Amino acid sequence: MAHIQxxxxxxxxxxxxxxxxxxxxxxxxxxxxxxxxxxxxxxxxELSELSDKINVEVYDFVENKEKAEQYNIARIPAIxxxxxxxxxxxxxxxxxxxxxxxxxxxxxDVSKGTTTLADETKEALKxxxxxxxxxxxxxxxxPYCPRAVRxxxxxxxxxxxxxxxxxxxxxxxxxxxxxxxxxxPKIVINENVSFEGALPEANYLEKVLEGExxxxxx
Amino acid sequence: xxxxxxxxxxxxxxxxxxxxxxxxxxxxxxAGLTAxxxxxxxxxxxxxxxxxxxxxxxAATDMxxxxxxxxxxxxxxxxxxxxxxxxxxxGAVVYYGYPTNxxxxxxxxxFQLEGKTISAQTIIIATGTSPKMLNVPGERELKGRGVSxxxxxxxxxxxxxxxxxxxxxxxxxxxxxxILKFVKSIKFIEFLPTIQAEKILQDKIQAHxxxxxxxxxxxxxxxxxxxxxxxxxxxxxxxxxxxxPAEGVFIYVGLIPNTDAFKGQLxxxxxxxxxxxxxxxxxxxxVFAAGDVRDKGLRQVxxxxxxxxxxxxxxxxxxxSVQQKKK
Ligand SMILES: Cc1cc2nc3c(=O)[nH]c(=O)nc-3n(C[C@H](O)[C@H](O)[C@H](O)COP(=O)(O)OP(=O)(O)OC[C@H]3O[C@@H](n4cnc5c(N)ncnc54)[C@H](O)[C@@H]3O)c2cc1C
Numbered sequence: 383m384a385h386i387q388x389x390x391x392x393x394x395x396x397x398x399x400x401x402x403x404x405x406x407x408x409x410x411x412x413x414x415x416x417x418x419x420x421x422x423x424x425x426x427x428e429l430s431e432l433s434d435k436i437n438v439e440v441y442d443f444v445e446n447k448e449k450a451e452q453y454n455i456a457r458i459p460a461i462x463x464x465x466x467x468x469x470x471x472x473x474x475x476x477x478x479x480x481x482x483x484x485x486x487x488x489x490x491d492v493s494k495g496t497t498t499l500a501d502e503t504k505e506a507l508k509x510x511x512x513x514x515x516x517x518x519x520x521x522x523x524x525p526y527c528p529r530a531v532r533x534x535x536x537x538x539x540x541x542x543x544x545x546x547x548x549x550x551x552x553x554x555x556x557x558x559x560x561x562x563x564x565x566x567p568k569i570v571i572n573e574n575v576s577f578e579g580a581l582p583e584a585n586y587l588e589k590v591l592e593g594e595x596x597x598x599x600x
Numbered sequence: 601x602x603x604x605x606x607x608x609x610x611x612x613x614x615x616x617x618x619x620x621x622x623x624x625x626x627x628x629x630x631a632g633l634t635a636x637x638x639x640x641x642x643x644x645x646x647x648x649x650x651x652x653x654x655x656x657x658x659a660a661t662d663m664x665x666x667x668x669x670x671x672x673x674x675x676x677x678x679x680x681x682x683x684x685x686x687x688x689x690x691g692a693v694v695y696y697g698y699p700t701n702x703x704x705x706x707x708x709x710x711f712q713l714e715g716k717t718i719s720a721q722t723i724i725i726a727t728g729t730s731p732k733m734l735n736v737p738g739e740r741e742l743k744g745r746g747v748s749x750x751x752x753x754x755x756x757x758x759x760x761x762x763x764x765x766x767x768x769x770x771x772x773x774x775x776x777x778x779i780l781k782f783v784k785s786i787k788f789i790e791f792l793p794t795i796q797a798e799k800i801l802q803d804k805i806q807a808h809x810x811x812x813x814x815x816x817x818x819x820x821x822x823x824x825x826x827x828x829x830x831x832x833x834x835x836x837x838x839x840x841x842x843x844x845p846a847e848g849v850f851i852y853v854g855l856i857p858n859t860d861a862f863k864g865q866l867x868x869x870x871x872x873x874x875x876x877x878x879x880x881x882x883x884x885x886x887v888f889a890a891g892d893v894r895d896k897g898l899r900q901v902x903x904x905x906x907x908x909x910x911x912x913x914x915x916x917x918x919x920x921s922v923q924q925k926k927k
Contacts, residue, residue: 390608425606480677483609500714524753525659525677526652528609529696552756562826564848565744565754578744580652582698584714 385421386428394486398433401493405436408462410455412443418476418553422459425476429485435493454545457554461485463535465492470538475550479522484531484548497536503587507541514544514594519551519558519568526580530567533586544590572597607678610685615693617716620708621647622919623912624720625692626699627858629656630901631891632726633683634908635915639724640690642916647720648687649713651698655680656728657892658901660752662778667901677752679901704865704884707922721886721922722915725862725874726908728892729855729899734766738822739851746828746848751775754848755782763848764789764831766819772852773801776811779850785810787844789817789833791853822849857893869895879914880907886918 386394407426411419423440430436441449443458453462461473463485469492477485491497497504516534520527534546551558551566561570569586570576571593581589623639625632628650640646653659661676670679684694701712708719731749733739739747748754752775759782765772768790774797776786788805793816795802805811820832820841828849834841857872867875867883873896874889876882882889890907892899 385606387606390606393608393610478606480607480609482606486608521753521756523662523756524750525655526750526753529653552759558757562745564746564757564827565748565750566757567753568744582651582696 384428385425386432391428391432394429394432397486397490398435400490401433401435403435403465403493403495405489405493406462406464407436407438407489408449408453408464409438409440410443410446410450410453410458410460411440412458416458419459421478422461422476425478425482426461429489436489457557463488463492465495469535470542470545471535472545472547474547475553476522477548480525480528481520481522481531481548481550484528484535487532488535491536491539495539497539499533499536499540500583503537503583504540506587506591507537507544510541510543510591510594512543512594512597513572514541514590514597515547515572516544516590516593517547517549517561517570519549519561519563519570520566521551524566527567529580530569530586533583534569537587537590607681609681615695617647617695617713617718618645619717620719621645622721623647623724623915624649624711624718624722625724625726627651627656627726627728627891627893628654628684628694629726629728629891629904630658630680630683631728631893631904631908631911632656632724633680633687634905635724635726635888635890635912636687636692636908637683637690638909638912639915640687640692642912643691644916644919646687646692647718648692648694649699650694650696654684654694658904660750661774662752663774664901676901700861702861702865704887707886709886721919723887724908724911724915725859725866725882725887725889725893726891726904726911727858727861729857731851732854732856734819734822734851734853736819736821738824738828742822742824742828742849745826746824746846747822748848748850749852751778751850755779755850758783758848760784761847762787762845763850764844764846765850765852767791767852767854768795768797768813768815769852769854770797770801772850773797773805775850775852776805777801780805780808780811783848785812787811787846788813789819789831790815791818791836792816793836855892855899859893880911881914881918886915886922888915 463471531548538546574596575593622644625648658676659680665673888911890911891904
């Protein structure tokens, strides 16, 4: 049974006409002990059927260890949305529920190589000096989460130093526990700065800069 | 991850702000979106400003069963998405941001958005409400550490755990049904001697064996070091205090209107809700209020959208009268 409904397929086929350059969805999976790997794999397959500009590359997390290391993949299922280069966009966990739109929007952005961030944000990101790792913990039914993930991914596109992870909290209980996630969206920046909830772009950026600053000192 | 679906948002987020609008709607919940549908369809230049996420409280509700036209019920987020699509179809623009410095004293009205001054012939306030806090020790400290006000956001994180829901009104029970898809058990705690929610919701909850209900109990504190561990409550009849274990607490004890930004400029009632006339005009001509934020009897999606329509048509008349005066 197809996961993407007929009506949505038609919509997506049109949406993907906006694509400029090809996009590679690099997928890391494992045969065992991964509840949502298969579902994620099927979903990506269905997406790639909707545009000849979308290609899926599949790697086994264990057998293709070098690839996992090359992309710095921490766990599975993982998706890298790669365009002309690897911008640092990561999905950990199945991009279902409200996050399905996030994946679709990311694909189009990456294909065009542009984001909708404000000019001030882009300028500020250009001035970053240290790597910034943004982890956005979400659940698939949280209406405020997609915006928080998109922000991280768009920032990753605008700066070589930024990596943006979507992390589906219930699929990685240990990781969620480590960061004390019990409300989402929870955004963790470089281990030392975190916040909860949907922040407007300017305030989100402030936190990112704060996270970078804190790691400069250390 | 029960009922895993692939939900698709069919809207474009990138917009350019102009300096002047016929109608500016503050708040993108059902009331604001309906107002925008009517206003933009009447060919008024319409902007909706949303500070958080389009759809408002409705978008954070898993299942809305009493909104006409959807006999099987509809997911609140999906309903909101349809309203946005409809408003955009007629030309309304949605902008994500936080408007400040409202000045209603002159015509047109003005406010600030992202450092820009924007003028509006009319303003429709549809800022809705926020969940009320319980105001007990531990609540503020443990917010985001087990204390939650958004079940659709946080319930999946409590998979397999024992949790509590405070408040047995319609919201508490409705959200309880969603939470039950994930958790091991729910203890419902209600201050009043009887459950206030609709009978149909009570029956649905009671059909689940892993629910217990404590009526006539007052929550004294929420306890835990870094995370919620338990709740202390008092039996209001016997005065006996009990501690019940819970790893999460979802609180549904009422609403507070989002009217801080307008205090001093508009007539509010004793609880902070905006007072309007029959056409939903506030104490300031050209400023209207719609939905949960105004002083009214029933706060539901069905009444919010009715308000949105009334306010938009009244705004349209106001814009016409201003234009006539100019001639
Ligand atoms: C848990 C729960 C369950 C519910 N279940 C049902 C149900 O089953 N059936 C039903 O009919 N109703 C239900 N309701 C009620 C229903 O959700 C509301 O009546 C309805 O959403 C009100 O719509 P609104 O547009 O007036 O306000 P809201 O939906 O609250 O929307 C207001 C919007 O304004 C935004 N906002 C606030 N301040 C500002 C600002 N300063 N600037 C910009 N934007 C701002 C907010 O972010 C929000 O998006 C439920 C409510 C809750 C809380």
